Amino acid sequence: MAETTVRHAPKDPKRINPYLENFKTAWRKLRQNYLAMAGGILIVFFIITAFVGPMLTSLDPNMPNVQARLQGPSSEHWFGTDHHGRDIFTRIIHGMSITLYIGFLSVAIGMVFGVALGIVSGYYGKAIDAIIMRTMDVLLAFPGILLALGIVAVLGPSINNVIIAISIFAVPVFARIVRGSTLAVRQLEYVDAVRALGASDFRIIFRHILPNIMSPIIVQATLFIATAVLTASGLSFLGLGAQPPTPEWGAMLSAGRNYMWEHPHVALFPGIAIVLVVLAFNLFGDGVRDALDPKLKA
């Protein structure tokens, strides 16, 4: 008997931290999910490219070269050149940082406001809840791209306005998820216990509710980056986002569609780039969701 207890006793009980344990379990599950890992590795690769890539390319992404217009892929121009003779590979590398900048920043802004509104809504309930959530419902009633389109149309086309537009349509998505989780955590007895101790709402929200609703927020953020990238490209494609000559992929795709039949590479490579980034974040996000779900055992 004694032997069994000893064998099962953790070496150093002080070291066991449920935060870390949950993280470890999630990481173990994530590692077994090859698709998610492929997505994750791609994301890391993209991020490194965004920082390091521009330093390694020798050509200027925006300098036209009339002699080299619409050339197919070659050893000199890996992805060919566009209608101004600019190297598409160079432009895609330079566009990486723009794409990721829009994706991360818009989701970050949308997340901060969405989480704040969702927690306030779920925690205080009643009239505050009704006002916030009905407003969110109005925002959710528009298809995302249409809402973003409308906002950019009002603010004027630019990358920063695209970020604002995407943030606004990210807010209700986060608010809704966070409100639901807050409602579930708020009625737990330990929240009542700290309230009975005299804790302020601020303390309860930040110390006791927020740490316990992080999982759905992380998952939603990862998945929403893909949506943000796609929407941003869509807006630029429509001429409402990045303005020429910025090497933004959606704008490049849009410019390339005029030469689709004769020179498909002009539109093809920015298209593939968008697909890869969206796919990587979706695969990784799905994997994170499964890994953080305690009901799915590894």
Next chain:
Amino acid sequence: MTTPQQILKVQNLKQYFPIKGGIFGRKVNDVKAVDDISFEVNAGETLSIVGESGCGKSTTGRAILRLDNPTSGTVEFNGKDLVSLSKKEMRDMRKDLQIIFQDPYASINPRQTVRQILNEAMEIQNVAPKKDREERIKELMKTVGLGEHQIDRFPHEFSGGQRQRIGIARALSVDPKMIICDESVSALDVSIQAQVLNLLKKLQRDLDLTYLFISHDLGVVRHISDRVLVMYLGKIVEIADKKSLFDNPKHPYTRTLLSAIPVPDPTKRKEQIILKGDVPSPIDPPEGCRFHTRCPFATDKCKTDDPELRTNDDLMKDGHRAACHYIEEIESGEMQPNY
């Protein structure tokens, strides 16, 4: 005004939970969880509230603590009406009035160590200077029977009984005068129940605590209480000191409850009163005496007249009161049960 030895005085407490319905979410009806109850708790005693599930005993506890704001009534604690205090004033008052919950698995944040839990409690109420807190945490651990080496552990590393001790330590950390124990031992094994009950009793003696002990377990209530209050469907049906209540119950409902306690003697046959039907819904409680739908003694008067809590000097003593029209008739045998 409360007399000096009364620490808590609840008057006409009502807790209604609105039921919303219809297209516009209008209030359709109320769940009358607690419907106009009044009682006092004396300093240093243990008053138990018993009753079956859904009779409003936990709601009473929560309303006193203002975890849910009561619909109406006053809760005087140490001479101050808690219901009329502002949120800020109430936060300060909470130092003196603590609660121990039923489920030790749900009542502590799984992401905090014992040290963090206790430290936070003291931080909120600013009970001890920062440098003394460490010492106090160790002291509290010893008081509730946990070891110093367990200070940095997380809740999942403890058993249910140990977790309940953490809950007790948390309540004690702010030096309360009164603790509401909301089914505090119901979720524990019987052997652990006894340990925790004895710990509570010891703490009461050492720290001069007052308990409001909410439970459905009459055995536990008999062990720990000084006085007992019986609730049925949001109303008090009987209140008495422990001995009177267990030996000399007056309300038919209390008699029924007591007859349900198993006797640890297989040869002994005891009369068991089995009630017909279920507890009526608190949304639409019966008119008159709430118990009349199931009471073996009910008459037409019970269907219309709501009985007050009253006493009878010949039959009942020491503040023993019951809410029944026919205390005397049932006692004398003039009225026979009609099962």
